[in-house]
Amino acid sequence: MYLYDQLDQTLINERVEQFRDQTNRYLSGKLTEEQFRPLRLMNGLYIQTHAPMLRVNIPYGLLSSKQLHALAHIAQHYDKGYGHFTTRQNIQFNWPKLEQVPDILAELASVQMHAIQSSGNCIRNITCDPLAGVCADEIEDPRPYCEIIRQWATLHPEFSYLPRKFKFAVSGSPKDRAATQVHDIGLHIKKNDAGQIGFEVLVGGGLGRTPVIGQTIADFIAEEDILSYAEAILRTYNRFGRRDNKYKARIKILVRETGLDKFTQQVNSEWQAIREGSLKLSQDEIQRVKRFFAPLAYQTIDNDNALIQDLGNSGSFRQWFIQNTLTHKQTGYQVVFVSLKSPHRAPGDINSEQMSGLAELADQYSFGQIRTTHDQNLALTDVRRADLYPLWQQLSKLDLATANIGTITDMICCPGLDFCSLANASSIDIAQGITDRFTHSAIDTGKISLKMSGCMNGCGHHSIGEIGILGVDKKGEQWYQLTLGGSDSHQSKLGDRLGKAIAKDAVVDAIDDIVQVYKANRVDNENFANTLQRIGLQPFKDKVYDAD
Numbered sequence: 001m002y003l004y005d006q007l008d009q010t011l012i013n014e015r016v017e018q019f020r021d022q023t024n025r026y027l028s029g030k031l032t033e034e035q036f037r038p039l040r041l042m043n044g045l046y047i048q049t050h051a052p053m054l055r056v057n058i059p060y061g062l063l064s065s066k067q068l069h070a071l072a073h074i075a076q077h078y079d080k081g082y083g084h085f086t087t088r089q090n091i092q093f094n095w096p097k098l099e100q101v102p103d104i105l106a107e108l109a110s111v112q113m114h115a116i117q118s119s120g121n122c123i124r125n126i127t128c129d130p131l132a133g134v135c136a137d138e139i140e141d142p143r144p145y146c147e148i149i150r151q152w153a154t155l156h157p158e159f160s161y162l163p164r165k166f167k168f169a170v171s172g173s174p175k176d177r178a179a180t181q182v183h184d185i186g187l188h189i190k191k192n193d194a195g196q197i198g199f200e201v202l203v204g205g206g207l208g209r210t211p212v213i214g215q216t217i218a219d220f221i222a223e224e225d226i227l228s229y230a231e232a233i234l235r236t237y238n239r240f241g242r243r244d245n246k247y248k249a250r251i252k253i254l255v256r257e258t259g260l261d262k263f264t265q266q267v268n269s270e271w272q273a274i275r276e277g278s279l280k281l282s283q284d285e286i287q288r289v290k291r292f293f294a295p296l297a298y299q300t301i302d303n304d305n306a307l308i309q310d311l312g313n314s315g316s317f318r319q320w321f322i323q324n325t326l327t328h329k330q331t332g333y334q335v336v337f338v339s340l341k342s343p344h345r346a347p348g349d350i351n352s353e354q355m356s357g358l359a360e361l362a363d364q365y366s367f368g369q370i371r372t373t374h375d376q377n378l379a380l381t382d383v384r385r386a387d388l389y390p391l392w393q394q395l396s397k398l399d400l401a402t403a404n405i406g407t408i409t410d411m412i413c414c415p416g417l418d419f420c421s422l423a424n425a426s427s428i429d430i431a432q433g434i435t436d437r438f439t440h441s442a443i444d445t446g447k448i449s450l451k452m453s454g455c456m457n458g459c460g461h462h463s464i465g466e467i468g469i470l471g472v473d474k475k476g477e478q479w480y481q482l483t484l485g486g487s488d489s490h491q492s493k494l495g496d497r498l499g500k501a502i503a504k505d506a507v508v509d510a511i512d513d514i515v516q517v518y519k520a521n522r523v524d525n526e527n528f529a530n531t532l533q534r535i536g537l538q539p540f541k542d543k544v545y546d547a548d
Contacts, residue, residue, distance in 0.1 A: 022036065339404055427453070464487060
């Protein structure tokens with residue numbers, strides 16, 4: 001993984017002290033709330049319903065065990081003993097005291113982490129496929145390019161105050177596991193006919209109150225030109241993006257109102273003026289960054305005798321193996337997903353003891369590295385197959401071995417009205433009700449992506465869930481809008497509205513109705529998406545609204 005050099009560390013340390021001074025001036029009354037607000041947002045600090053919330057960047061979702069130990073310490077000493085992993089591969093702390101935030105940032109800096117640009121109208125955390133570097137279908141590991149983009153974007157003087165927030169996602173595989181089509185810029189690594197590496201560039205995707213699937217603006221941009229092309233897009237957006245209405249300020253609105261063809265012309269005109277300048281990447285620079293992501297020291301493993309025996313001896317372990325692990329491109333290794341969807345906690349939450357325990361397991365079993373995923377889970381991506389059984393035993397003791405990855409109880413869920421000042425409705429208690437209903441039948445129910453948001457900002461990605469739940473406010477009461485058929489795959493799709501909003505106390509029963517229609521109509525092991533496509537929306541609508 002990438003390690004800071006002296007310049008990186010100095011920059012982050014100085015930024016901490018700048019924010020410490022800004023915070024002290026605010027607390028002493030020398031800065032107004034209006035003056036302090038953009039300063040705290042640029043350092044990842046929101047003011048939520050009950051307390052400040054600090055969002056910490058995890059670039060492309062990669063953590064070292066040392067960093068996870070530090071997050072555990074922060075959770076224990078500055079928060080209420082836990083953190084919350086998000087769909088942006090970041091972590092949030094919901095209860096820090098404002099006067100202690102500079103101390104938290106200093107502790108983060110000591111392990112090469114920060115919260116810079118995790119909020120505000122700037123370029124946010126760069127995300128990618130959580131299986132980067134370990135999946136067999138990969139054209140090229142996207143993480144070096146994510147790191148190159150991150151370095152270019154951090155404190156970029158021209159893009160610190162964009163019309164609205166801006167998000168990148170990068171995929172290195174034909175199968176998109178980074179939801180690139182719902183980002184402001186999505187990058188797909190590909191090879192041209194000459195075998196050269198480059199990128200298909202998508203622009204104008206995004207969720208929120210106006211969900212949009214991104215469109216291809218360039219079929220192939222060579223790797224040496226990706227920074228200059230990205231800069232051309234950002235310059236065009238910064239110049240023409242709307243600033244009079246924050247709900248129409250995202251680049252997706254600009255692309256839609258301008259038209260893709262005209263927007264492409266504007267970008268290309270800007271690009272021609274800068275593409276031969278200092279942003280052109282040399283092969284030396286690309287290779288320098290790639291060396292931080294060299295293959296790990298894998299062992300040669302000839303047989304699976306130990307694993308086969310363990311699978312035969314324990315049904316619970318066998319079920320976890322089937323549900324929570326994937327084949328690694330290296331023979332003898334397996335990818336392990338660590339579920340943060342236990343029945344005992346809100347989706348995405350993890351306590352300090354679990355963080356510390358998982359960090360120790362990463363050292364023991366997975367080269368000291370942990371990944372965060374878009375589904376609010378974690379992953380140990382480099383585990384020897386012979387070590388899976390003892391790892392499972394220890395994860396079970398930490399309540400981190402719930403065998404539900406990809407099932408209906410492995411749902412995405414925002415904090416909702418319990419924490420967020422923007423929310424219209426609660427999410428966590430609805431998630432708990434669904435978990436309680438399906439805990440013992442989730443695996444039999446099959447693979448279903450359920451995504452839930454407490455407001456139209458869509459932090460829970462409800463628009464692209466196979467089942468989407470959106471909390472809405474109706475005259476002070478909480479109601480929920482259901483959608484079906486969304487997808488965040490390589491062929492991303494927005495879900496279709498099922499019908500009128502339903503009352504809060506009817507949501508879990510409605511989800512049960514949807515599942516029952518699916519199970520009654522599926523053929524063999526047909527997944528939910530295929531069943532829905534075959535039978536259409538009407539049978540689900542009839543069941544959910546049957547009592548009307």
